[in-house]
Amino acid sequence: MKVRLLDIAHARSGDKGDTANVGVIALEPEWYPVLANHLTLDRVTEHFRGVIDGPVERFELPNLNALNFLLHGALDGGGTLSLKTDAQGKVFSTAMLRLVLDVPDTEARGLGLPGHKEWPEYRRAPKE
Amino acid sequence: MSTSARQDRIVRVASGQGFWGDWLEAPRRQVEGGDVDYLMLDYLAEVTMSILQKQKERDPNMGYARDFVGAIESVLPAVANRGVRVIANAGGVNPPACAAAIRQVAQKHDVSDRVKIGVVTGDDLLPRIDELIESGHALANMETGESLSTVRDRVLSANAYIGSTPIIEALGKGANIVVTGRSTDTALTMAPLRYEFGWADDDWDRLAAGIIAGHIIECGAQCSGGNCLYDWQNIPDLANVGYPIVEGHSDGTFVIYKHPNTGGRISVPSVSEQLVYEMGDPRSYITPDVIADFTSIHLEQVGDDRVRVFGIKGRPPTDKLKVSIAYRAGFKAVGTLVYAWPDAYPKAELADRVLRERLERLGLKFDHVLTEFVGVNATHGRLAGEPHDPPEVQLRIGVRGTDRASIERFTREIAPLVLNGPPSVTGFAGGRPKVEEIVAYWPALIDKSVVQTHVEVLA
Numbered sequence: 001m002k003v004r005l006l007d008i009a010h011a012r013s014g015d016k017g018d019t020a021n022v023g024v025i026a027l028e029p030e031w032y033p034v035l036a037n038h039l040t041l042d043r044v045t046e047h048f049r050g051v052i053d054g055p056v057e058r059f060e061l062p063n064l065n066a067l068n069f070l071l072h073g074a075l076d077g078g079g080t081l082s083l084k085t086d087a088q089g090k091v092f093s094t095a096m097l098r099l100v101l102d103v104p105d106t107e108a109r110g111l112g113l114p115g116h117k118e119w120p121e122y123r124r125a126p127k128e
Numbered sequence: 129m130s131t132s133a134r135q136d137r138i139v140r141v142a143s144g145q146g147f148w149g150d151w152l153e154a155p156r157r158q159v160e161g162g163d164v165d166y167l168m169l170d171y172l173a174e175v176t177m178s179i180l181q182k183q184k185e186r187d188p189n190m191g192y193a194r195d196f197v198g199a200i201e202s203v204l205p206a207v208a209n210r211g212v213r214v215i216a217n218a219g220g221v222n223p224p225a226c227a228a229a230i231r232q233v234a235q236k237h238d239v240s241d242r243v244k245i246g247v248v249t250g251d252d253l254l255p256r257i258d259e260l261i262e263s264g265h266a267l268a269n270m271e272t273g274e275s276l277s278t279v280r281d282r283v284l285s286a287n288a289y290i291g292s293t294p295i296i297e298a299l300g301k302g303a304n305i306v307v308t309g310r311s312t313d314t315a316l317t318m319a320p321l322r323y324e325f326g327w328a329d330d331d332w333d334r335l336a337a338g339i340i341a342g343h344i345i346e347c348g349a350q351c352s353g354g355n356c357l358y359d360w361q362n363i364p365d366l367a368n369v370g371y372p373i374v375e376g377h378s379d380g381t382f383v384i385y386k387h388p389n390t391g392g393r394i395s396v397p398s399v400s401e402q403l404v405y406e407m408g409d410p411r412s413y414i415t416p417d418v419i420a421d422f423t424s425i426h427l428e429q430v431g432d433d434r435v436r437v438f439g440i441k442g443r444p445p446t447d448k449l450k451v452s453i454a455y456r457a458g459f460k461a462v463g464t465l466v467y468a469w470p471d472a473y474p475k476a477e478l479a480d481r482v483l484r485e486r487l488e489r490l491g492l493k494f495d496h497v498l499t500e501f502v503g504v505n506a507t508h509g510r511l512a513g514e515p516h517d518p519p520e521v522q523l524r525i526g527v528r529g530t531d532r533a534s535i536e537r538f539t540r541e542i543a544p545l546v547l548n549g550p551p552s553v554t555g556f557a558g559g560r561p562k563v564e565e566i567v568a569y570w571p572a573l574i575d576k577s578v579v580q581t582h583v584e585v586l587a
Contacts, residue, residue, distance in 0.1 A: 010358040010397060015407035017271055017571065023404020025397065027358070051509040059410050061423050063439075064400050068407050076498060079569050080175055081457060083498040083526030085506040093357065095508040 001108040003101045004116040011093035017076035019054075020089030022096045031111060036039040038101045044069055048079060048085035069096070076113045139324040141341070142373040144203075145169040146348025148176055148193050154348060154371050155199040161387030164373060165324070167206075169199060169216035170346050177284050177310060178454030178567040181254070181285035182206060185500040191222030192307075197229050200305065201237075203420035207304055208239035215295060215316045218308040221254075221285060223247045226307050227586055248294040248305025250581035251310040252285040253574070260578065265438055267451060276572065282456040284567060288449045288574060291416030293320035293329070294581040298418075301585040304307040310452060312415055314342030315375060325378040329417075336420035336442025337380035339413065343420075344384055344402055344437070345372040351384065351402035352433075353392025358401065365391025370433075381438040383430065394433040416449055416576070418442040428476035448573040457568035458495065458559075459535040462526040463542035464502075466555030469519045475550040476523040482549050483525060487539055492527075492534035500524045522555065528566070535563050 005011075005024070008031050013022040024039065026032040041058045046057065054073025061068060075089055076082040086092070100116055108115070142164040144155035148171040155348045158167055171193035184191030196218030206212040220224040227247045234243040253260065257280075260513045261267065267276040276283070287310035296319050298306045308316075318338030321327070327334045344351050352372045370390025375383040384394055403422065407413075410422035418479075424441035466473040480499045487497070500506040502522035515521075527538045539561045546553055 010401065012357065012401040012405050016406060016408060021404070021407050023407055025358075025400050025404065027369070045513070051511060059407075061404075061410050063423055064403060064423055064427070066404055067398060068404055068410055070408065073162075074494075077528075080566050081528065081568050083460060083462060083496065083528055085500055085502065085524065091507045095511050098508065098511050111187070112581065 001103050001105050002114070002116040003103045003108060003113050004097070005036070005039070005096040005099045006103065007114040007116065009094055009097065013089050013091065013093035013096070015075055015078060015089040018073055018075050020071045020092040022069045022071065022073040022092050023066055024069070024096060025064060029065050031113065032062065034101070034103060034107070034111065034113065035067050036060060036062070039067060039099070042100070043101070044096070047096070051095070063102055137160050137378065138165045139166070139321055139371055139376045141166040141168055141182070141320055141345070143168055143345035143371050143374060145171060145199065145350050146346065146350060147171070147173055147197060148349050149527050152195070152198065152351070156202040158371055158373070158387070159203045159212050161232050161370070161560060163389060164212060166320040167203060167212055168345070169196065169214065169218060170313045170316060171216060171218045171346045172220065172310060174569045175454055175567055177221055177287050177452060178284040181224070181454070184222050187492060189225050192220040192226035192229070193218040193255045197233060200230050200492055201233050204233065204237055204239060206268045208242040211304070213299070213304045213306070213320070215306045215320060217308045217311045217313070217316060219247070219309045221309060222307050223249050223285070223307050224261060230305060230307065231586060238281055243305060244303050245586045246298025246301065246306040247584045247586065248306065248308040248311065248581060250294070250579060251287045251290045253288055253579070254283070257283065257286050260574070265574055265578065267453065267574065270571040270573060276453065276570065279455045279570065284456060285455045286453045288451050288567070288579045289416060290481040290579065290581055291315050291448070292319035292322055293417070294583050295337060297583045298585060299323045301583065303585045313346040314339045314415055315417065317342030317345060318417065321374070321376045330444070332418050332442035332444060333440060334380035335418040337382065337440040337573065339415050339418060339420045339442070340422070340425060340437065340440055341376065341382050343376045344399060345374055347402060347405065348372070349392060351399050351406065352386050352394050353398055356393070356398045356401055356508055358397035358560055363521070367391060378525045380440060381436065383434050383436050385434045394435055394476065396427045396435055399427055399437070416445060418445055443494060449576050449579055451574050452571040453570035454567050455466060455570055457566045458520045458528060458530040459563055460528040460561050460566050461535050461539050461541070462524065463539065463554050464522050464555065464562040465542065465545060466520055466522045467550065468552040469517070472518050472521040473501060473515050475552060476521045478550045479523050479545055481527060483541060483545060487538065490537060494527045494529040494534060496528040498526045532563065539563060543555045
């Protein structure tokens with residue numbers, strides 16, 4: 001099943017020099033294993049290919065149901081050197097959440113993961 | 129307050145400023161909205177020191193965060209009459225001048241007998257930089273490995289990030305306003321907790337807890353509902369957002385909360401988002417006092433807008449301090465124009481091609497030219513996909529280089545496009561783009577033993 005990261009996680013990003021960090025946090029604690037198992041270094045590297053110039057690093061924080069990614073060469077030199085609108089990597093978080101994972105159907109249904117619908121039919125349901 | 133730690137005692141450290149330019153209302157709201165013991169105010173970002181250094185060169189009485197003077201004025205009754213203590217890294221590259229300005233405010237309000245200002249210095253390495261290089265401290269760039277000598281003649285400021293110890297010394301000497309230079313953001317919160325609870329300087333787990341408390345509140349409302357993606361539509365009353373407060377306990381556990389009748393939200397998701405902000409390797413958050421392990425943090429919602437934080441582990445720090453060096457790195461300018469429907473995006477693309485061709489024919493020298501189409505790809509690049517016939521697109525083009533004349537000329541090439549480029553263009557009311565000097569950041573390390581801090585308490 002196709003599962004969009006936006007539907008199972010939230011995120012925040014920041015900068016350190018020319019590196020953007022993206023912390024990805026599962027919306028429900030029981031969904032953390034989906035991130036841990038499917039949001040791999042290769043998958044994220046492929047997602048940002050052509051968007052960043054450097055390699056990606058990945059760290060796990062099971063205590064926060066979160067992963068942390070370092071995207072090197074992401075900020076056009078970073079800080080004051082950068083000519084980018086997002087010179088400090090503030091919204092790389094939401095670029096990450098566009099990523100669509102392939103999760104085996106049984107795993108996805110067992111966890112009640114929301115399936116991904118294509119834009120523009122897709123609308124996120126408001127929460128209670 | 130005494131340093132003897134009673135087990136049941138709590139110490140409340142409120143965050144009133146997440147960066148220089150944050151909400152002017154926040155400090156006063158933090159001391160008036162309920163009881164707090166300390167107010168911490170973080171003013172310094174990576175390049176702030178260089179801006180302050182330039183100001184100090186022009187006027188030896190400047191070089192500190194001037195907003196702090198207004199902040200102190202707004203909280204002075206709480207400091208003078210209710211025993212609230214303030215800790216801020218507002219001193220920038222001139223803590224003594226900052227302290228003098230604060231003293232004047234206290235005199236003006238006739239409370240100088242009740243205000244003791246602690247001044248922390250010693251982080252400024254600029255006057256010593258040649259001596260340090262000569263004695264073998266290369267101050268090599270942590271990211272590139274380059275020696276500082278390659279940019280030595282362009283260095284504007286150099287400051288070591290210092291930890292909690294001098295702040296504690298100032299508190300111990302009775303200061304109720306502590307002004308520092310380049311203290312770490314986290315030390316501003318950890319220091320009062322360590323001081324009040326008498327934590328030993330090798331009590332790694334508690335020190336790490338203090339650092340993580342500092343990390344959570346150092347960006348102000350960014351942990352209490354501000355910039356929070358999780359359930360953002362339903363976060364209440366952001367106009368009245370409450371800034372975070374640490375309710376610290378002697379065992380190193382703490383609760384993040386905010387004053388009653390304020391907006392925003394403190395929840396496990398809101399705190400989690402702040403915890404991962406600007407994170408590197410989560411197992412090694414290195415500070416001058418301790419290395420904190422973010423994989424040991426546990427969060428629990430223990431009430432409305434109350435999150436308990438516990439389980440934190442720390443280990444001994446390294447024998448180095450990080451040094452923040454700023455140097456002149458050329459010039460840049462960014463110009464924008466807005467193109468309207470129909471065909472907003474192709475018009476903006478054509479304008480970009482026309483502009484680039486003109487820049488090339490003029491023989492201008494740039495190290496880098498970057499075009500973004502705001503509304504199409506500025507924030508997400510190719511990940512945004514093809515645009516769906518947007519009503520307008522902003523062409524945003526930036527140039528960077530060391531030849532100031534080329535950058536100046538670039539700023540004259542934007543406006544003509546309004547009449548001699550593609551049609552349906554607007555949004556040039558702001559005038560010609562400004563040429564900015566780039567002050568770039570050079571992170572380095574230095575032996576701790578080289579940096580001696582000094583504490584003075586003004587009676």
